[in-house]
Amino acid sequence: MSNFLKGLAAARRxxxxxxxxxxxxxxPTVLRAALRRAATGEGPVLIEATCNQVNQFGGYTGMTPADFIAFVEAMAVEEGVARQTIIFGGDHLGPNPWRREPAASALEKAAGMVEAYVAAGFTKIHLDASMGCVGEPVALDDRTVAERAAALCAIAEETAGRENLPAPVYILGTEVPIPGGADHAxxxxxxxxSDAARETIAVHREAFARAGLSDAFERVIAFVVQPGVEFGSDNVVAYDPPRAADLSALLDEEPALVFEAHSTDYQTQEALAALVADGxxxxxxxxxxxxxxREALYALDLVASEIVPGYGDRPLARTMEALMLAVPGxxxxxxxxxxxxxxxxxxxxxxxxxRYYWTRPEAEVAVxxxxxxxEGVRIPETVLHQYLPVLAAGGAGCAQDILIAAVxxxxxxxxxxxANRP
Structure with missing residues (x-):
């Protein structure tokens, strides 16, 4: 399925x-929804884990890269999805989880993480060494970032060769919004x-060449840039194609590349289709x-409060409020x-x-x-229409199916x- 990703630039041209x-x-529900859609579709499904979420020490999910792949693969078997349909990606692989340590130790751990991701079977690798560690600037210069990315790439290449695995495709660059959205409107x-992106590409190409990784650079399929999309706590900045026209035009100079767009959440279908068309x-x-x-869960919490005797008054929402107040970090x-x-x-x-709280024991018990x-309760169509009107027309189904349908x-x-289709 790596050919699917490698073909993006040629298709645009x-x-x-x-x-x-x-x-x-x-x-789990998000992943199951993605796999269930893949089971009925024609193309691959791309599932990514991030450096903080999944790493060799477990991340905040408690899963190593191998654990994550095994978790998804088991679900794929249940949903009838062939393994070759799934592309696994590693996002922001670099020193970010350990940036409060000296650069030497943070980069050593980053190298171990890249090795673990590649050895586990992740084939789309985003190398991101942009953040400063202890005693360094918050944002590093292009040359330092590129040299560190090249060093991590060497680990990935050596691991793939040693384990007799397919050579990864790479994503480089890092000009992205704050993870999880901005903290202000x-x-x-x-x-x-466009000049900044051009320089970033050139510096990375040179750094990879100096490190003897020109062949690996041929498998760089995209650079991360900011196309002008973002979301904050209560607003969304929509994609505006004319504002990104110069950036998009840069791809005419780099025919083997496309751009990767982060934080596209909440964009309209029209905006997303324009992003695809623009590179x-x-x-x-x-x-x-x-x-x-969460929206569907809270709606079902209200539904149960209305139609299930003894369920109580929105106990799930109350549990989540107490949990977030008790663990506010x-x-x-x-x-x-x-x-x-x-x-x-x-x-x-x-x-x-x-979303960081759904795996807490209190939340899992409440859900x-x-x-x-x-379970086994018929939700009247009129009640579902009150709390989940968009899903009411499709029939209620069981609660778990409603959650998957919402995603x-x-x-x-x-x-x-x-697919650029209506």
């Missing part, structure tokens, strides 16, 4: 652009300047998927305002930092109680945009 959604989530986001065909989405999951510093504003953001923010309460509605927008 030929006037027949296509794209792919990059599903950046470890949530934005009216506009400036796209990466940003790898569409990263994560919080937008877990936002849809995942949202404090990202949300701002008075008490009411903070409560709204904890539950309903586009940044969706509530399980909700699904158990609705699938978002994935369907990406699929239509990536």
């Amino acid at each position: 030929a006037g027949r652009p296509y794209g792919i959604a990059s599903v950046c989530s470890a949530h 934005l009216d506009v986001v400036e796209p990466t300047a 940003f065909p790898i569409l990263k989405v994560g919080p937008g998927l877990t936002f849809a999951y 995942f949202w404090q510093g990202y949300y701002h305002g008075d008490g009411t504003a903070l409560k709204i953001q904890r539950h309903f923010s586009y940044s969706d930092r509530i 399980s109680a909700l699904l158990s309460a609705l 699938d509605q978002v994935l369907a927008i990406y699929d239509r945009a990536a």
Whole structure:
């Protein structure tokens, strides 16, 4: 399936652009929705794990790269998805999880992470060494970033050769929005300047050549840039093609490359299709998927409160509020305002930092109680129409199917945009 990614640039040059959604989530329901869609589709499914989420020490999910692939593969068997249909990607692989350490130790751990990802079977590798470590500037210069990326690439190449695995394809560059969205409202986001992107590409090409990695650079399929898309806690900056025209035109000078667009969550289908057509065909989405999951869960919490005797008054939402107040580290510093504003953001923010709490035992118990309460219960169409009107027309189904359908509605927008079809 790596040929699918390698063909992105050629397809754009030929006037027949296509794209792919990059599903950046470890949530079981999100992954199941993506795999279930892949089981009925024609193209591959791209599933990515990030450096903080999954690494050789477990990350915040507790999974190593090998664990993550095994987790997804087991689900794929259940959904009838062939292994060769799945492309596994590693996102922002570099020193970011250890940037509060000296550069030497952070980069040593980053090398171990890259090795673990490649050895596990990840074939799309985003190398990101842009962040400074202890005693360094927050943002490093292009040359230092490129040299460190080349050193990590050498580890990836050696690992693939040693393990007799397919040679990875690479994503380089790092001009992306704040992970999880901005922490303040934005009216506009400036796209990466074409001259800056041109320099970044040139510096990386030179660094790879100096490191004897020119062959690996031939497998660089995309650079990460900022096309001018972003989302904050309660607003979304939409893609504006004219603003990114100069950046898009740079690809005419680099016919083997495309751009990767991060934080495309909440963009319209029209905006996503324009991104694909303009040379940003790898569409990263994560919080937008877990936002849809949370939205459906909270709706079902209300449904159960209405129709299941003894369930209580929104116990799931109450549990999540208590949990986020007791363990505030995942949202404090990202949300701002008075008490009411903070409560709204904890539950309903586009940044969706509530997604970090779904694997906590308290949340899992509350979700399980909700699904158990609705098991075997026929949800009247009128009640479903009240709380989930978009899904009511398709029939209720079981609660788990409703959750998957909610996520699938978002994935369907990406699929239509990536294929440039209505």
